[in-house]
Amino acid sequence: MSGTYLGMPSFPTAAAASTRDMRLRGNLRHATHTIRAKREQAVAELGDWQELRAAGAALKERTLRHLDHYLEQLEDAVTAAGGHVHWAQDAAEANRIVTDLVLRTGESEVVKVKSMATQEIGLNDALARAGISAHETDLAELIVQLGDDLPSHILVPAIHRNRDEIRDIFRSKMGDRGRAAPKNLSDDPRELAEAARLHLREKFLNAKVGVSGANFMVAETGTLVVVESEGNGRMCLTLPETLISVVGIEKVVPTWQDLEVFLQTLPRSSTAERMNPYTSTWTGTTDEDGPSDFHLVLLDNGRTDALADTVGRQALRCIRCSACLNVCPVYERAGGHAYGSAYPGPIGAILTPQLRGVGSELDASLPYASSLCGACYEVCPVAIDIPEVLVHLRERVVEGGTVSVRGRRTTVKPAKGHAAERAAMRAARWTFEHPRALRAGMRMASHARRLTPRRLPLPGAGRAWSDSRDLPRPAPESFRDWWRRTRGPDAGSADSGKAEVRERGERRDGGAR
Template identity: 75%
Template structure:
């Protein structure tokens, strides 16, 4: 992936910092709880939600199982409609292709539609290295770009900022990027939106090249689909002469009929809307209407490797709705940056380690960034069993990595004890006999210390259940085994 995400600390280290940021916690809590409640209402309106969810999963699974077939069908259809298809094996490959296409136009500026795939490959940085300025036009992406920040949410990249902070960013930074913010800019949503509109309009009208991603690619006709709320995407997709779309190969669906399912599930899951305000579809090029030059860059970048894992491949069903982020208690406390990837939250915790591998401390820590509470699976509109995949990836990590030697030894010893009742009895009795020596907190840096920083350690009982059970007299209660006074109390 992009160099933006190299050398970042592991999830627990980053989260230790971010959970202490009261402003961040308040912003995230407010935003996620609001959208969580709205989503629940929007979903409850659909009586066939379980069927839609199952259909979405089935369509994606079918497509992934026949990905080679549908990709070739897509390529043929796009080409026939006047577009050009490029195949990018990894981030460097994709960046090189896009930079080459922009340079061929002679332009040094591009406008961008919000796109996860281009963040994943670090396209903006790669273009900057070639002297090309990429301007983000999604309102939240604009805030992130002007603030020299990183996105922290799939749908709402600036969710970690409140409107006072956004006002300050606009006032301070807009002038350096183009049209300055109005004097005396207030932090009302209407004023902030107007400042962004004026700033961006100048760029839309000047730009000759646009770069986008896509929510879906329809194999039968070679049509690309973008769903958005602001209309800024529509501007980028229609005004410039050249349009370059960078899209992960898993975004494919076979037919327009299949799109019907996702046009119902995606808006309700992401923005809690019955239908999103703007849905743009385009097929190659059309004379006198929109860009005259269209390039589709199909991005692998770890997706075929992910597809090879029969359990982990479910992650490729993801339609980037972000419902799992909005219900995740870990995301809510840690924030999106702690995940060190454009894909934060539960989906990021299973997608990033599959796309990037688990060789860094950060990537190997992501599958553990969950209590396995299951809230993410419940809301996923394509039924990705995120907790199951998290556990699966933990297994991959414990098997592949050193650094788990002590834990491995402890788990092995624990299983041996638990599978040998006499050893288990000895362990229990030892814990009980030494209980008056047990502290309620520990000084040394151990896992128990991590526990006892915030919590007292539990106290061992003086008399075990087993002793009580053995000593019970027969004959008092209904079936001859009852209950005499509980002397340990």
């Protein structure tokens, strides 16, 4: 695993490997089950949870339906408070803006708060190309960065690593980027956290530029909010002279009061706490308290395309709590890397194909990375109907249709590889409409019964489907043939057939089971 999502295989291919990784399976199972139980408790403490959930969904919906209004209001408020607002159409533009801002400070190092948006746009690589080192300061992001690895969970990016793997990474890699880990470092989480504290403190105390995302942006006041646990966020948000925040346009909420909903639902859904240890809020710049230079980069990068889809739009309500990952049977077994983007799990399966389109094999496979069990919808604190969007996106993959691509209405063709599925469905339809052909086909299958393999090794795209399914064994005699044999040739006529069935049905209901 190297630090890029480019060229990753489709979900089933990646999952075929990851589901056989017993250590990964064990780590994921332990972690997701731990947090699941705790979350239930934290949510049960609030008697008005459903009301909070409904309010959160409605607030996000209000924001999305008037997003232009709220973004302009936000821009005015941030600017009035001494901040600078930049707009980025896509990842490349956002990376360029941030890189230029850092270069202008003359610094070659930045400290980073964990941020999904900067992971999504590949900011660290872009900065590295300009000769700037970005230091991740969240403990899990540090583990991922030192291990030259990719995050696999929204909240706990190193969830796929257990404590002895983390100890090994710290021992072998920490010294390359700064203060080395003690030689006798054990796998006790307390010692590991202490090693990270000492390693990162050096970075914080020298940092001149901080880069962050934000959990919320308040349109009314221009206030940004970062919710965290470790204090690395506070360090990055207050010690540097320059702060650059890269935030998706959907993260805006209308008013300061609206935070009363999300500051109750986010911590409980995410880390299963009544409240996370630290929440920082700031509005522009404050004299002699925190950075004197503040830049907000508003990121589109496909969000407006998701916004244009009236079914898919709800994915933009997401507050990145990761509760859907922790309850998902597919995520628990496949792991986060198989989803091939910064957004794994059920939310990733609906967000990624909307942000990036369904053009690649990987992105077209994501809406299928689900059993549609609906557990994700049940736990979602903003009531995103993930199964509904999954089914909607599957339709897009198979049928194509009109979508928004970079803001333009575009007709997309069905995704490659699903031609066989469409052809099979058409053939089935023809056969069912032609009883004589159906009968002949069934008879042939029965006669060839002994020759039928347990699995059907379909070529090409159909293989993913046939590889994971046993072929049903054909019956020695088709139902139609049995009917003709036992009821005579005339039994096939509609009227007599119905009467027979009714009579048999009654007899069966009356009998003992």
